[in-house]
Amino acid sequence: MNHTRRNFLKFAGLTAAGLCVASAGGALAVSGAGSTIKDGEKALKAKRWGMVIDSKKLGTKEAIDVLAKACHSVHNVPNIPGKQNVKWIWADSYEHGFDQPNNYMEESVEKRQFALLCNHCTNAPCVRVCPTQATYKRPDGIVAMDYHRCIGCRYCMAGCPFGARSFNFMEPRLHLDLATLNKEFPTRMRGVVEKCNFCVERLAMGKQPACAEASNGAVVFGDLSDPASEVRKLLREHYTIRRRPALGTEPGVYYII
Amino acid sequence: MKLYNGGKIITGLVIFLGIFLAPLAYNVGKAAYTQPKLKMPENEKECIESKDFMRTKHMQLLNDWRDFALRDGTRFYVNSKGKQFEMSLQKTCMKCHTNKAEFCDKCHLDASVTPYCWDCHIQPEGLKK
Numbered sequence: 001m002n003h004t005r006r007n008f009l010k011f012a013g014l015t016a017a018g019l020c021v022a023s024a025g026g027a028l029a030v031s032g033a034g035s036t037i038k039d040g041e042k043a044l045k046a047k048r049w050g051m052v053i054d055s056k057k058l059g060t061k062e063a064i065d066v067l068a069k070a071c072h073s074v075h076n077v078p079n080i081p082g083k084q085n086v087k088w089i090w091a092d093s094y095e096h097g098f099d100q101p102n103n104y105m106e107e108s109v110e111k112r113q114f115a116l117l118c119n120h121c122t123n124a125p126c127v128r129v130c131p132t133q134a135t136y137k138r139p140d141g142i143v144a145m146d147y148h149r150c151i152g153c154r155y156c157m158a159g160c161p162f163g164a165r166s167f168n169f170m171e172p173r174l175h176l177d178l179a180t181l182n183k184e185f186p187t188r189m190r191g192v193v194e195k196c197n198f199c200v201e202r203l204a205m206g207k208q209p210a211c212a213e214a215s216n217g218a219v220v221f222g223d224l225s226d227p228a229s230e231v232r233k234l235l236r237e238h239y240t241i242r243r244r245p246a247l248g249t250e251p252g253v254y255y256i257i
Numbered sequence: 258m259k260l261y262n263g264g265k266i267i268t269g270l271v272i273f274l275g276i277f278l279a280p281l282a283y284n285v286g287k288a289a290y291t292q293p294k295l296k297m298p299e300n301e302k303e304c305i306e307s308k309d310f311m312r313t314k315h316m317q318l319l320n321d322w323r324d325f326a327l328r329d330g331t332r333f334y335v336n337s338k339g340k341q342f343e344m345s346l347q348k349t350c351m352k353c354h355t356n357k358a359e360f361c362d363k364c365h366l367d368a369s370v371t372p373y374c375w376d377c378h379i380q381p382e383g384l385k386k
Contacts, residue, residue: 034337035306037325037344043332076379138330146327147377178384184348189376204332 042206046223048141049120049198050252051209052234057218059112064091067115070214071196076187078175086166088196089117089211098255099244109257115211115219118143118164118196119243119251126156126165141224141252142198152191161247165195224252293367296359305336305349316372319346346374351381358382 039045058064068089071077077086091113095101098114120143126135127143134149135156157165171190181187185201188194198221199209207213212221222231231254234240240254260266304311306318322344326332334342343349354360357380365372 036335037329037331038333038335038341039331040333040343136328140330144327146323148323173384178386181379181384183379183381183383184345186347186377186379200330204330 040204040206044203044206044208046140047225048122048223048252049203050141050222050224050231050254051198051212052220052231052240052254052256053115054218054220054234054238054256055112055114056256058115058215059108061091061113063218064089064113064115067211067214067219070210073180074182074199074202074210075185075197076172076176076181077194078172078187080170080172080175084167084169086168086172086194088166088194089115092116097243098241099246114255116162116164116243117211117253118198119162119249119253120196120198121252122250123248125159125161125249129155129159131155138200142200143195144197144200145193145195147186147188147192147194150192152193154193156193161244161249162251165193167193290367293363295363296356298353298355301353304353305334305340305342319374322346346378347381355381 058067068087068091071089072079072087075088077088080086094105094109094112094114097116120141122141124135124137124143127137130136131153132149132151134146134151136144136146138144152167154167157167168188168190172188176187199207202209209219209221212219220230220234222229224231226232234256235254238256240256242251242254245251306314311318322334325334326344332344334344336342351357357375361374
């Protein structure tokens, strides 16, 4: 064979291309040869998950604390006394939760407590500001978090107009009852932000969210995009409001007043 | 040929070689490294994939599982033999491997790797103060 520079370059080029193809093939075959992934048979699915809370039925702190306890025990949420507490669902007044409190409000609404939680907004500011995409929007409308990626910058807390996010200022395990942890769900670690996840892990197993289950029908969860769903039926039949609609975040949690 | 500063150079070389070869000298006569004995699950003989695959690729698999379950919301894994598993560290892996100290830690300590799984995930033994 004629040893020219051209032949040498051709050979070198082919070898390099071959090596690239071989290593790319190796990198693709990570998750076990012949394996596939799929959804569970029982998984609940929707185009847009949403929630309707009947504040007439669920209007006292005691009643909302029952829901908070159910939620927080399922998700291993610590109870830290003081300003650094972590909360996924909590109780507060109309004045603190909603726009334009009327000076002369009806007494029952004025004194009523409302169950507040992450609204899973359609245009969620927390998703937009998150620099690592640790907070992201799922196609079914749930604003979910990947705690592996959270760097604790707290932009999302500044972005959220509903105060729905809590920062772990300290190791949450110090304030958890370690004997009664839910061993099917992780805890969080110091330095990450956390919030309600609309119980994605329960929906995937065909279960309703923990708060809806504990509420005796005062909290209804379902598909907002399906006109035949129970949430849409409630929205048709009752007067409902959302928190701070003027901001345009399009919350997915509705309150029957 | 003359070696300038020969004394210093040779002393330096001897000290360097001494330090460089110290680990070898230290380990002379000691038993060779053996893979740690892991406590295998008693009721289950087969892992989700072959032993070889799990030994070399479990970290990539867990990485994939996390993204499939969290990002894509697809929570079940069907292995090459058609058997189905939920993609979950706490609900699937640790249901068989019921002891983190006797399984995970054995190799991880030897290899001096410190994965941060257990900062958040709860080990099957439970947590202690």
